[in-house]
Amino acid sequence: MDAIKDMELPISTRLSEQLTRYLDLAATQAKLTAVNMANIDTPGYRAIGMDFNAEMQNALQSVDSREPSFPAHVTLTEGLVARPDGNNVSMDREGMNLAESQLKFKTGIALLRQEYQRVMDAIHADGK
């Protein structure tokens, strides 16, 4: 049984699984930023966010232990200055966050394409 398992053809590699989680997290970060941006003028709204590095560490562990992915934890962002109406969303901070998550996403896509290309190369390794 184990012998068969070892012969399992890895079309989806460890790296591609990790990159999938990375893309999910980058998209979640973009979503949280979009929610904050949408509420930039909502009185009393508090900015939400997530700890990307901690979530990524958890995701890497869950890939190695072959667990399914789980949703990221969302927390209120600390240390922001609130306006008189109680809202603490900063336009610049959210703009930077969105740019950052966009770049992370694009990086993940580029690496994932390369990884799939690598598998493709192995498939076509017999030349011709």
Place this chain on the structure above:
Amino acid sequence: MNFFAIMDTSGSAMQAERMRAEVVAANMANAETTRTSAGGPYRRQMVVFAANQGDATLADTFNDQGNANLQSASAATAFSTAGPASVAPGVRIDQVVEDTAPPLKRYDPGHPDAGPDGYVEYPDINPLTEMVDLMGATRAYSLNGSAVQAEKNMIASALEIAKS
């Protein structure tokens, strides 16, 4: 992860900000209106935004019952990335309120709406306040517009995976 739900979030904000700009325009247009269907001069309108809760798990993070409560609630609550939410989290216009400030009185006995003392009641609208509000709405609108642009770029780059 549904990217179109993210675009809905930014879209809800663009819609709300456009409504705010419309209300500002109505205020400025009616700065001299002394007659309304409700009687008396026009009263300044203001929009009040409220955070849209979206799906239940995100709603828990929006639950605004004090900071300490929120911390424990949101730490325990997972952000749902699976399954379509019936309403995308975002912003909505909670209500449009009327300014309760007393109207400005100007002496003009010849005016058809003048009271017995010869004073006409005009709406208390300050063009500066309205312009500042309009600028805020414009900036927030373009901020969310660029967010939509960024989300479109992300969708486009996700399609790149399928290209050889």
